[in-house]
Amino acid sequence: GAVVSQHPSRVICKSGTSVKIECRSLDFQATTMFWYRQFPKQSLMLMATSNEGSKATYEQGVEKDKFLINHASLTLSTLTVTSAHPEDSSFYICSGGASEYEQYFGPGTRLTVT
Amino acid sequence: DQQVKQNSPSLSVQEGRISILNCDYTNSMFDYFLWYKKYPAEGPTFLISISSIKDKNEDGRFTVFLNKSAKHLSLHIVPSQPGDSAVYFCAAAGGTSYGKLTFGQGTILTVHP
Numbered sequence: 447g448a449v450v451s452q453h454p455s456r457v458i459c460k461s462g463t464s465v466k467i468e469c470r471s472l473d474f475q476a477t478t479m480f481w482y483r484q485f486p487k488q489s490l491m492l493m494a495t496s497n498e499g500s501k502a503t504y505e506q507g508v509e510k511d512k513f514l515i516n517h518a519s520l521t522l523s524t525l526t527v528t529s530a531h532p533e534d535s536s537f538y539i540c541s542g543g544a545s546e547y548e549q550y551f552g553p554g555t556r557l558t559v560t
Numbered sequence: 561d562q563q564v565k566q567n568s569p570s571l572s573v574q575e576g577r578i579s580i581l582n583c584d585y586t587n588s589m590f591d592y593f594l595w596y597k598k599y600p601a602e603g604p605t606f607l608i609s610i611s612s613i614k615d616k617n618e619d620g621r622f623t624v625f626l627n628k629s630a631k632h633l634s635l636h637i638v639p640s641q642p643g644d645s646a647v648y649f650c651a652a653a654g655g656t657s658y659g660k661l662t663f664g665q666g667t668i669l670t671v672h673p
Binding site: 553 | 594602
């Protein structure tokens with residue numbers, strides 16, 4: 447299957463700082479990528495749809511000013527958690543696909559805000 | 561509003577026996593269903609999928625059954641192996657939402673040797 451990478455795999459930051467997470471499709475081009483977060487023992491919750499060359503579409507309840515998404519190229523989407531707080535600590539996963547419904551997931555990024 | 565539900569948080573099975581993981585959905589717009597396997601601190605990996613025009617899809621030890629009238633799908637793993645121990649998520653997609661998946665809560669499968 448296709449490969450999606452994420453960087454960093456783990457990050458610890460202090461409360462009030464911003465953290466950028468990168469999601470790259472390594473062997474396909476993705477005009478659309480998705481960002482999910484997972485709380486312990488819970489399902490993956492879709493946060494937003496990242497659209498190459500245009501604004502991201504956020505799910506209800508997700509603050510677009512807090513979770514900034516940039517999809518500047520067909521192989522890279524970034525999620526920036528701004529002014530992070532401990533409640534933002536979570537596992538963030540991106541996905542992308544070369545065709546409809548064919549979604550490949552990155553390995554995830556564990557964010558811990560102290 | 562949980563549109564995709566996996567009502568069993570965990571399942572324990574003996575090696576060699578069948579594992580049956582269940583999933584229910586409420587949104588009639590869903591027309592494509594997927595199962596993913598996930599280990600802790602890793603992203604989900606795709607296992608098998610089924611379109612709503614079919615009621616069964618088989619791939620090796622994995623078979624997915626879809627009952628559209630009941631809005632229910634299940635994943636059968638036969639024979640179960642210890643390496644199958646992981647969290648299994650069912651996911652659904654449909655309508656005009658390209659690639660947008662709605663996940664169930666997951667079921668922790670433990671296969672005992």
